[in-house]
Amino acid sequence: MSHLLNLRVSxxxxxxxxxGSILSLNKLYLDSNEITKFPQFCINHGNNSALPNLRYxxxxxxKIAKLNVGQFRCFSKLRSLKIDNNWIGSIHSNTFTDLxxxxxxxxQAxxxxxxxxxxxxFNIPSLQMVSLRDCHxxxxxxxxxxxxxxxxxxNDLRFLDLGGNFLNSAILPRIISQLEQLRYLNLENTRLGYLSDNVFPKLLAIETxxxxxxxxxGWDRYVFDHVASLQYLDLFNNLITIVNETSFPIALLANLKRxxxxxxxxACTCEQIWFVNWLRRTNITLSYYPNRYYCTTPDIYNHKLLKDYKPSFLSCNPIITIMISMSALVCLLISTMIIFLKCSTNIKNVLYLLKVKQFRRQGYLPIVNSEDYEYHAFLVYCDxxxxxxxxxxxxxLENEEGFKFCIYHRDFDVGxxxxxxxxxxxxxSWKVIVxxxxxxxxxxxxxxxxxxxQERRRRQGRNALLLVVLENITSKNMTSPLRTLLDSTPHLRYKKGIGENLFWAAVIKVFEKPSDNLRFLNYRYKLLLNEGQFQYVPMSV
Structure with a gap:
């Protein structure tokens, strides 16, 4: 078949x-067979190619398991190679150099x-398209x-698909920083979280x-400034709650088509009002709008479509009401704000300390205490x-007060x-300190x-946790799980200087051992439980 161009035996x-030699063949499809070793298509002791004009x-x-260096020396004109869904576990250096x-x-996969x-x-300067999708x-x-x-x-790469692998905001810019000709970049299902400013280098030609x-x-304010040439941006099915006027630069919105x-x-809150209005007036094509654009918070708006969320002007801009109130209460408000700004941290810590003391006066009886555990608390913190x-x-607290904490840098088992x-x-650990x-x-x-x-809190109650807030959490950093934890659990605030002693006193009070009477009642309560009985134990002694 001297003029055969395409052969499909899938x-x-x-x-x-x-x-066997087929000099004219351009395309060869061998998909879905039982090939275990990559065919070299070399003849005459490897000096000539059996398919000298093969392009695809x-x-x-x-079931190909290995790609070895030198296997592709008889494919001098090959332009497209697809080896998806094989059993390859490693890609070695210079594997494709002969192409x-x-x-x-x-x-892929x-x-x-x-x-x-x-x-x-991937030492192949001629490459324009690479797909490593779903290789995990x-x-x-x-x-x-x-x-x-x-x-x-x-350097001439135009298309890159890394979907279905494991990346983060620190690794990604190292991989793509030199791909100045890149037009298409797919990062679907790569476990990306918060996007920092430098996650995308200057991809001046990027379109998708x-x-x-x-x-x-969430992402830093200028993260999309480097990809203003985009025509299609896909952020489907992430954890985005608020989109405001600073989320996307004007240059990007002017160029986007979809x-x-x-x-x-x-979130259907007043912070969302710009986005709601933009959705109604934009000329950009909105994929899956309006059915997949809905609210999840607050509860009263759960599953309400964004197109139906229409907050009133007064509800989000109560200027008139504020002005009337300000005229009568301006002095009181200023005084209150000054006191709050100066002493807010100490006030919150006092309230926390009073709650701990009130629980003890009312007969709060912990079923377990620190003596039942190796550590007083497990410390959770960022580096x-x-x-x-x-x-x-x-x-x-350890050196001066004698407490013992579990610290992962010090106490975790190696290996x-x-x-x-x-x-x-x-x-x-008796408690958890966050x-x-x-x-x-x-x-x-x-x-x-x-x-x-949160799982520990659900099982043992909010008194199993001690939250220590070092600084106010900004709205762009606040996540739903963290907001839920702060809203549902009392917490202490640390501030150096005036009131610092009050903070330490409150922390120590949390770990203070119960009185002898309380320990006796605790023992009595456990004894009744062990005997299979339960009766009311009066809290007064």
Missing amino acids: FNKISIILQ LSLTNN KVLTNLSI VGKQLKKIEDGA FHFDSLSASAQSSTLSSC LIMSNNRIY INLGGNRF ENRIWVHNDFVKK ESVSGNVDKYLKK IISNAFAKSEWCQWEVDII
Whole structure:
């Protein structure tokens, strides 16, 4: 068949290919067969190619387990290679170097998990399209230099699909920083969270950016300034609650043709009024609007469509009412604000201390106390607050007051998983102390710990927790789980200087041992439970 151009033998049971020359063949489809070893198509002892004019080769859905260096030396004119859905576990350095004119490379869903990408694996300057979709590769397993060099040779890359892998805001800019010609970038389901300013370098030619099905709940103000050339932006099914006038730069909105913000957890509050009005008047195509644009908070607006949320002018701008009230109460308001600003932290700490004392006077009887545990408390904090936690908090309460805390830098077992350590040492700790700051609120790891803490609170009550707030949490950093925790649990605020002694007194009071009478009642209560009886125990002694 001297003039054969296209040959499709997919969906058969081919396992072995005997090399034979077809000089005219341009496209070869060998998908869904039982091939276990990549065919080299070399003849005459490897000196010539059996398919010298082959431009397109597809071997998807086979059983190929290895790609070795030198396997592609007889494909001098190959431009497109698809090897999706095979059993490849590693991509070695210079594997594709012999493919001098290759432009399209698709290695989707290889192996149960792609475990290794060596430095120089994609050393192909001619590449214009790369897809590693659904390989479940942990890019955090690479060193910072390896991340930067992964695609550094692909200066002409136009299309990149990394969906279904593991990335974060720190790793991504290292991978794409040198791809100045990139037009299409797919980051769907890559576990992205908060987007920092430098997550996208200057991608001056980018037209399509897909970040759907992630955990994005917010971003820095200027994050989209570097991708103002976008025509399609997809943020479907994330954790976005508020979109305001500063969320997207004017240059981006002027250039966008289509945007997808559906499936997010929007809040129907006055902060949303700009977005609600923009949705009604914009000329940009809104994917899935209006059915997938609905409110989740507050409860009275749960599942209400954003298009039906129409807050009144007075409800969001109570200027007239405020002016009337101000004329009568201006002096009182100023005085109150001055007192509050000067003493707000101390007032809150006093109220917290009074509640602890009131519970004890009313006969509050803990079923367990610190003597039942190895540690008085398990400390939860982010790395940015480590200096204060170690030098101030732990030093004061352990060295001077004799308490014992579980600190992961010091007490966790080496070699055991982090989640395993957390579960083990929570069980050994009487209470949980959470050190909250803006850095804590932005940390994805700390958000996971908040979920674990909430479960502890549901089982043992809010007195099992001690929340310490180091600073006011800004609205852009406040997440729904953290807001729920703060709203439902009393907390202390730390402020250096006046009132600092009151803060330490309140903390110590939380860990104060019960009186002898209370310990006796506690023993009596446990004894009744062990005997299978339960009766009312009067709290007065």
